[in-house]
Amino acid sequence: MNTLLKIIKYQLHDLLRGKWVLVYTAVFFVLTDGLFRFGGDSDQVSLSLMNIVLFVIPLVSIVFGTMFFYNSREFIELLLSQPISRAALFLGLYLGLSLPLSAVFLVGVGVPFIYHAGFLGGAYWILLLAGTSLTCVFTGIAFLIAVHYEQRVKGIGVAIVLWLLLAILYDGIIMFILFALEEYPLEKLTLILSMLNPIDLGRILILLQFDIAALMGYTGALFTKFYGNHIGTVIALLTLGIWCAAPVWLGFRAFLKKDF
Amino acid sequence: MRVTAAIALIIIGFSNLYGNSVHVGSQYSLGTVSEGISKTKSGDTLIVHEGTFLERNLSISHKLTLIGIGQPIIDGGQIGEILRVVADSVTIEGFTFIGSGLSHLDENAAVLFEEAHFGAIRNCTFLDNYFAIYISKSSHCLIENNIIRGDAKTESRSGNAIHLWYCKEIIIMGNHISGHRDGIYLEFVENCEVMDNKSSENLRYGLHFMFSNHNQYHDNQFYNNGAGVAVMYSRHVDMRDNLFADNWGSAAYGLLLKDIYDSTLINNRFSKNTIGLYSEASNRVQIEGNDFVSNGWAVKIMANSMDNIFTGNNFISNTFDIATNSRQNFNSFNQNYWSRYRGYDLDKDGIGDVPFRPVKLFSLMIERNEPALMLMRSIFVELLDLAESYIPILTPATLIDEQPRMRLNS
Numbered sequence: 304m305n306t307l308l309k310i311i312k313y314q315l316h317d318l319l320r321g322k323w324v325l326v327y328t329a330v331f332f333v334l335t336d337g338l339f340r341f342g343g344d345s346d347q348v349s350l351s352l353m354n355i356v357l358f359v360i361p362l363v364s365i366v367f368g369t370m371f372f373y374n375s376r377e378f379i380e381l382l383l384s385q386p387i388s389r390a391a392l393f394l395g396l397y398l399g400l401s402l403p404l405s406a407v408f409l410v411g412v413g414v415p416f417i418y419h420a421g422f423l424g425g426a427y428w429i430l431l432l433a434g435t436s437l438t439c440v441f442t443g444i445a446f447l448i449a450v451h452y453e454q455r456v457k458g459i460g461v462a463i464v465l466w467l468l469l470a471i472l473y474d475g476i477i478m479f480i481l482f483a484l485e486e487y488p489l490e491k492l493t494l495i496l497s498m499l500n501p502i503d504l505g506r507i508l509i510l511l512q513f514d515i516a517a518l519m520g521y522t523g524a525l526f527t528k529f530y531g532n533h534i535g536t537v538i539a540l541l542t543l544g545i546w547c548a549a550p551v552w553l554g555f556r557a558f559l560k561k562d563f
Numbered sequence: 564m565r566v567t568a569a570i571a572l573i574i575i576g577f578s579n580l581y582g583n584s585v586h587v588g589s590q591y592s593l594g595t596v597s598e599g600i601s602k603t604k605s606g607d608t609l610i611v612h613e614g615t616f617l618e619r620n621l622s623i624s625h626k627l628t629l630i631g632i633g634q635p636i637i638d639g640g641q642i643g644e645i646l647r648v649v650a651d652s653v654t655i656e657g658f659t660f661i662g663s664g665l666s667h668l669d670e671n672a673a674v675l676f677e678e679a680h681f682g683a684i685r686n687c688t689f690l691d692n693y694f695a696i697y698i699s700k701s702s703h704c705l706i707e708n709n710i711i712r713g714d715a716k717t718e719s720r721s722g723n724a725i726h727l728w729y730c731k732e733i734i735i736m737g738n739h740i741s742g743h744r745d746g747i748y749l750e751f752v753e754n755c756e757v758m759d760n761k762s763s764e765n766l767r768y769g770l771h772f773m774f775s776n777h778n779q780y781h782d783n784q785f786y787n788n789g790a791g792v793a794v795m796y797s798r799h800v801d802m803r804d805n806l807f808a809d810n811w812g813s814a815a816y817g818l819l820l821k822d823i824y825d826s827t828l829i830n831n832r833f834s835k836n837t838i839g840l841y842s843e844a845s846n847r848v849q850i851e852g853n854d855f856v857s858n859g860w861a862v863k864i865m866a867n868s869m870d871n872i873f874t875g876n877n878f879i880s881n882t883f884d885i886a887t888n889s890r891q892n893f894n895s896f897n898q899n900y901w902s903r904y905r906g907y908d909l910d911k912d913g914i915g916d917v918p919f920r921p922v923k924l925f926s927l928m929i930e931r932n933e934p935a936l937m938l939m940r941s942i943f944v945e946l947l948d949l950a951e952s953y954i955p956i957l958t959p960a961t962l963i964d965e966q967p968r969m970r971l972n973s
């Protein structure tokens with residue numbers, strides 16, 4: 304436990320020394336603040352932020368995560384020569400990156416919200432929750448990729464392709480499926496498809512908080528009914544949890560066996 | 564003395580002209596409204612003083628003016644109807660009617676006019692009635708400044724607030740209506756004017772009319788109703804300066820036009836509705852100078868609607884401006900302001916130099932395949948819309964505003 308904390312602490316120092324994280328905070332801060340200043344109530348700002356959150360966070364988390372792991376290669380090898388458990392090392396690296404990235408997002412988006420609109424319910428919290436979860440999910444995926452591929456270029460390539468797949472192409476595939484199966488009742492299928500991609504899940508959870516959920520007709524009504532009740536909320540949170548945990552766990556298993 | 568006598572003579576003369584006054588109330592010999600009505604002759608005035616009268620199935624069959632002083636309450640006790648008028652020139656003023664009874668066989672109303680012309684209902688309050696005001700086969704009546712509140716829970720167990728059936732030349736103005744099935748319901752009604760009413764929180768429609776030609780609706784406010792306002796199968800309807808707002812729900816719209824012909828829709832405001840204006844099989848409607856603000860779909864126009872003219876409207880911050888279910892377009896859009904328009908105006912004449920295409924590809928897709936709505940606001944969909952807006956392939960090629968305005972139409 305002690306080693307874990309020490310590793311996380313070292314990570315924080317390392318992150319703060321690079322200017323990456325500061326730039327990342329500033330971007331969110333300026334963006335949120337700007338959206339408020341250019342008119343718009345908290346609902347509009349949340350909606351505008353939503354697309355940025357769903358687009359930028361996965362990209363930054365996965366690319367930065369992979370690069371970070373490759374860059375730490377020598378550091379990892381050094382520590383592994385010491386009497387330190389692999390579990391503590393891997394968890395330390397993961398938490399040492401995902402926690403600061405989440406915190407930075409929460410500060411960058413949260414602070415302008417608080418001084419422009421005060422504490423708010425609903426949409427705002429779901430937005431923060433989705434952003435944080437996506438950070439954890441995509442950092443985990445990044446680590447899994449980095450552990451798996453020895454070559455740095457290959458790893459980063461795979462990371463970018465995977466992001467492209469989940470952020471954009473997945474929705475295209477959904478659209479293809481929905482139109483191919485046009486003749487069938489698709490409500491349940493859409494519900495399942497929405498859970499198989501953390502970005503879609505985040506988007507739908509956020510959208511359901513707004514008036515425009517009513518636009519979504521029967522599909523929306525089904526989503527509202529499902530995600531609106533307790534079981535649905537629990538399932539949604541559980542799914543997000545699985546999405547956070549699964550890549551980390553797989554990465555961890557690969558890390559335990561990896562021959563450095 | 565002579566002067567007094569003269570005045571007395573005048574008063575007697577006038578009272579003969581306008582009939583006698585009969586008083587009902589706790590301080591008078593007549594204690595019930597029904598006794599009072601039976602004591603009056605044609606042309607009399609019945610004055611009812613403050614108090615609560617537990618009466619029902621009252622009937623007026625001669626010319627009569629009914630005046631309530633201190634807002635007397637007539638309580639039907641949730642059984643049967645309260646007051647039935649079957650004579651001409653009956654005026655009812657200043658009462659509170661409570662509890663006409665729910666029935667699945669009869670349309671029990673607090674006040675029913677049956678073949679009663681030249682009547683008026685003014686300054687009355689209606690609470691928890693099945694039907695509040697029911698006018699049938701009557702003409703030249705006035706329904707003015709009433710407050711009508713219902714307690715409707717389900718459509719099948721509630722009636723309409725103001726219900727007109729086979730009527731002509733009726734004016735409905737200044738009423739505040741809420742909590743019924745339909746706020747104002749007109750069927751087979753001609754040459755009527757509906758103005759300055761507020762109709763909200765009704766289970767189904769704020770205003771609902773069918774087979775009712777040559778009517779005018781202006782300066783009304785319809786908001787927060789279950790499904791908005793529905794108008795069907797009518798010609799020569801004139802709707803101006805109304806507000807249609809806050810009708811959210813998977814089957815709600817601000818205004819539904821179904822089989823409406825040769826009508827005008829001018830200077831209305833549609834804000835925060837799932838669908839602002841839904842047009843189905845409506846032809847030759849002039850839609851001019853309306854504001855569509857913050858709706859899900861500002862306008863949904865089905866391909867069976869033809870020759871409608873949209874001009875000088877403002878479309879501001881709607882999720883979708885125009886949706887349609889076809890690649891064909893038989894309506895014209897001209898000189899509207901679109902907040903999504905990104906064109907430029909080199910010659911500074913206030914009209915954009917690039918035409919505007921208000922139909923998004925995505926709105927066409929969800930028209931065909933509703934579950935695709937789960938992709939709303941996804942990046943993939945935004946990319947598709949962007950691509951389509953530059954090279955239109957699937958969206959209706961002729962649904963175009965050739966002269967989009969750069970500034971709001973005033």
